[in-house]
Amino acid sequence: MAASLLPEAAQKVFSPETLRSAAKQSEGIHLVPLSLRRAIKKFLRDRDKVHMNRKVLLLSESFNKIKDANLQLAASTYRDLVDDPFRPVEHRAGRWKIQSAYGDIGLKYRDDETVAYVASRMPAVYSACHRVLREVRRRLPDFSPSKVLDFGAGPGSALWAMREVWPRSLERINLVEPSKSMQRAAQSLLQDLKGLPVIHSYDSIQALNRNLDKHDREHDIVISSYALGEIPSLSDRITIVRQLWDLTRDVLVLLEPGTPHGSKIITQMRSYILWMAKRKCRKNGESSNVASSEEKSIVQPEGLLKNGAFVVAPCPHDGRCPLENTSKYCHFVQRLERTSSQRAYKRSRGEPLRGFEDEKFCFVALRRGKRPQESWPLDGMEFETLKERHAKRNPEDLIIDYEDQFATEDDAESPFEDALVPYASDIAETNMFHENENEDEEETHADLGSGWGRIIYTPVRRGRQIQMDVCRSTKRDGSEGAFERMVVTQAKNPTLHLQARRSLWGDLWPF
DSSP, X not given: XXXXXXXXXXXXXXXXXXXXXXXXXXXXXXXXXXXXXXXXXHHHHTSOOTTHHHHHHHHHHHHHHHHHHHTTOOTHHHHHHHHSTTSOOSSOOOOOOOOSTTOSOXXXXXXXXXXXXXHHTHHHHHHHHHHHHXXXXXXXXXXXXXXXXXXXXXXXXXXXXXXXXXXXXXXXXXXXXXXXXXXXXXXXXXXXXXXXXEEEEEXXXXXXXXXXXXXXXXXXXXXXXXXXXXXXXXHHHHHHHXXXXXXXXXXXXXXXXXXXXXXXXXXXXXXHHHHHHHHHHHHHHHOOSOOOGGGOOSSSXXXXXXXXEEEEESOSSSSOOTXXXXXXXXXXXXXXXXXXXXXXXXXXXXXXXXXXXXEEEEEEEEEESOOOOOXXXXXXXXXXXXXXXXXXOOGGGGOOOGGGGSOOTTTOOOTTTTTSOOOGGGOOOOOTTSOOTTGGGGSSOOOSSTTEEEEEEEEEEETTEEEEEEEEESSTTSOOEEEEEEEEETTTOHHHHHHHHHOOTTOEEEO
16 A cells, blocks of 8 residues: 555655545535525515516626626726725725716615525525635634624625534624615524624625724634625725725635636735735835835734735635636536525526536635645655556455355345435434534645645546646745646556545645
8 A cells, every 4th residue: 555655754644545535625515504494485485576586587687787897897907006006096995886987886785686686596605605614614624713704795695604614613793785685684584593693784894994993803704705796896896805804814705706707806806915915024024114004904003913915725826826818717616405495486498497506606715924834745655556556465355255245134224214314405404503513524634735736627537547627836835836737547546546536626636
């Protein structure tokens, strides 16, 4: 075995089995929690459901109008802000009632649009948020946020995901949502839950800053899900992200739909935050003078914040995105089992939809500080070829015990075991604050070093070879990255070939 070829010290840290466990990040299909499904069903039961299918269709058309307007933005606005990011911005973001040169075209979310959103979009947005936050937890196992800011909270999709990923640590959640209809929907969906943290809603970031003291504006994690794409002006979008970063004590998560435009937004915001953090570090190193009024943080002086920033996920490096200016774009997919409301109101040509849907999304999770300098997972590891492995087999290992091929009476399963729970989606879940049943599977995690690449797109399996498109770091410090196609064959490396066979789109790949 490959583990026998490793030094004794290396075996305590990594083995082929722990590598497979650490690299596994994605999940096949996500089941929306029973408590959320019941809350949505109760919410819709008390609302007018006349012409619901038409309302869902109109909501989808509204999203398309926002996307078309955003595609007309000039790229020069972004270049101007990068040249001087600290200059005064004339058009402040106020959701989204944004007064800009492109007009106030942000969604107002009236009552009928809110009901349509809860019925059709909330389960998918929740599943994408849960997938992203779950990966943040795996990459940061010691991170337990107590204070959270949810920008563009909507009906509370990210709040539900946050509550499931970190059920014990949450103490205070601040929601920023300008739509009163969305605020009422979030409150209605949460009214039957017990043990909730303290929750406050605000109409804008400015309202949050007015009502909180400076020391209360720090948040352990700040998340913006499916909100930046509804902001038409790029200058307003960057201004909001800068404010969100100032309100972040540790981790900032940005999440957008998995479209070329959503990926472009994430790429721009990622580059801007990394560039701004690098510039501030350089300025702090050159001079200890007090920052000018234009550079002051809305939370506290810059000197009290952690210097620098790095990407927790999905990027394995902090350099320029290798997919920039190419025909490809970075996005991921999460399959979820559709709720009864989605199957009822999201129909195609009058026919009921399939029982699941694939939600495509783009995201980035950034953390304050400097990227840890960890050893790469495959450092010091030696792998046998298939020919070498066969040469070491003992003749006794090839003897087949035919008695083991037949099931005995003791091994026979009871015919009533599977009859107790006929459907996976009907399993009554326990209290959400109980221990996660899958925590034992997540004990082995991938560190934050630059030695872990990210599998982009579905691996291609051709016979005994597997081709994977991997975004990886080309330098040990994670300052630069590249997009490469990896080919793993069973003959040259059967151990990594087994891992590649089990890898999915979005998993990590060790180097």
